[in-house]
Amino acid sequence: MTAIRRLLLGLLLPALLAGCAQPVWAPDEAVARAAYRHPGPPSVTLITVVSNRSNSGAHSALMINASERVLFDPAGSWWHRAAPERNDLHHGITPQILDLYLDYHARETYRVVLQTVEVSPGVAEQALRIAREYGAVSKALCGRSTSDILNRLPGFETIPRTVRPRPIMAAFGALPGVRTETVRDDDADENRDLLRAQQTAGANG
Known part of the structure; x- marks a missing residue:
């Protein structure tokens, strides 16, 4: 990449991040509940x-198990009323909610790969704090925001900052443990239709 292209990317990327995102802010009582x-x-x-079909990466997200378990799903299309969202950070990620999220994404054309690394309580809380403060993410920048959060954590410095999910997955897979x-x-x-069915089941439950 030339110096001019790097400069243009550096100037345009923050604008893209801020310009097309869709902020969502669930009420305090919903998040606490x-x-x-x-x-x-x-x-x-x-x-x-x-x-x-192509073996390419289509989406990146982060689940963080800290003082609470949350899901950072940047620019994602999934939602559930039992997992209130604040700017792409979904709260209340119980095993049942996680299953719904995975079921939504795994289908005949896509599979979902989960890679987990245990961390210290301090690193988990740092990840939670960064995800809370990150803000809403624009479409097509899920990889960039996910890799940016990871790269800021101790022990994850080898994760490249990129828009491409597959290199992130490869680097994460090389981490110890x-x-x-x-x-x-x-x-x-x-x-x-599956998403509508999930919401209907949640309302009836």
Whole structure:
């Protein structure tokens, strides 16, 4: 990349980040009511949606298990009323809510790869704080925001800052102690009906 292209990217990227994002801010009482503390150890989980056709990365997200378990889903299309959102940070990530999120993304054309690294309580809280403060993310910049958060954490400095989910996943997979799980499903590619069904089930529940 030439110096001029790097300069242009540096000037345009902040504008893109700020200009097209869609801020969401759930009420305090909704966030407090949904807060969920997972009994597992403090950890950071990189979630990557991968195309089964091209093997390319389609989406990046982070699940953080700290004083509460949250999901940073930058520029994501998934939502659930039981997981109130504040600027791409979803609260109340219980096992049931996590299953709904994974079910929404895993389908005949995509699989979901979860890579988990245990961290100290301090690093987990730092990740939670950065995610809370990051703000809403513009479309197509999920990888950039996810890698930016990771790169700012102790022990994750090898994660490249990039818009591409696959290099992030590869670097994360090289971290010591990483655990990897792949979720597959044969649901139809169109998942808008599934999202509506999840909301209806949540309302009735």
